[in-house]
Amino acid sequence: MTDTFTIESCNKDNIQKIVAGINEYNLSKVPALSDVWTPLEYVIKNQDNEEIGGVLAGIGYWNGLEIKILWVKQGYRNKRIGTSLLKYVEKIAKEKGATIAMLDTFDFQAEEFYIKNGYTVTGEIIDFPKGHKRIYFSKKLNNYD
Template sequence: MSTRIEIATNPGEEERAAILRPLRAHNLAKAGDPKPEAVALVVRDEQSDEIIGGLSGEIFYRWLFIELLAIPEQAKGQGIGARLMKMAEDLAREKGCVGIWLDTFDFQAPGFYQKLGYTEFGHLDDFPPGHKRFYFQKRLG
């Protein structure tokens, strides 16, 4: 097989899908079907019904990955974040998950997750420069 490598500037979905195809095939052969399922818990403004925050993630390989957790400034300190995390844990248990994992920055909420029983399993220094990105997990019993 003859190959060449190109730099694709501003690649689109077509390039991403083409790169992902052999990776997914390999993972499927080695680890089985991840059975992906997107999940979201939305926080709405009661008066406007507008979505103002929430939690978004994906379940695959029996783990819930929390990709996003956003609480609007005006709603912070009301326990919404803790309620969302509790609801996510309950949902993950219902779906038969082994645990939950997520990442956060040092200027976001690492202490919040630690108070909820999440443990660090890694971090990346200087991402962004001068800060840390943390990776947390919580096994569900």
């Protein structure tokens, strides 16, 4: 007898089952240092209360700071706003026990910015998107930055 399978679009219950399944497997291999995802999401505003930047990040099971998005509005770039956001989220993450930070960016976004802020390239996907590269970074977090 052969098994037959179907592939379908996910609903919320399917997504929860998939996440629970990979978490169960991962935690069977390496115990968690933290119970849950701790979101670290901050916005920065100008004197007119206008949102001019922000960071969406969080700390996962193994005390890693995962930076998903760091954005600064055009016209406010190169004024150390991005650096302020980055240093702030790193500081909060360290206070919460994070030992490493990780992220990815593209060469047309912020490659030099992250290098200037102490991040090390850990990998690249060349020609994605075509003519560019996606770059993966990490940085050890310690208490004497």
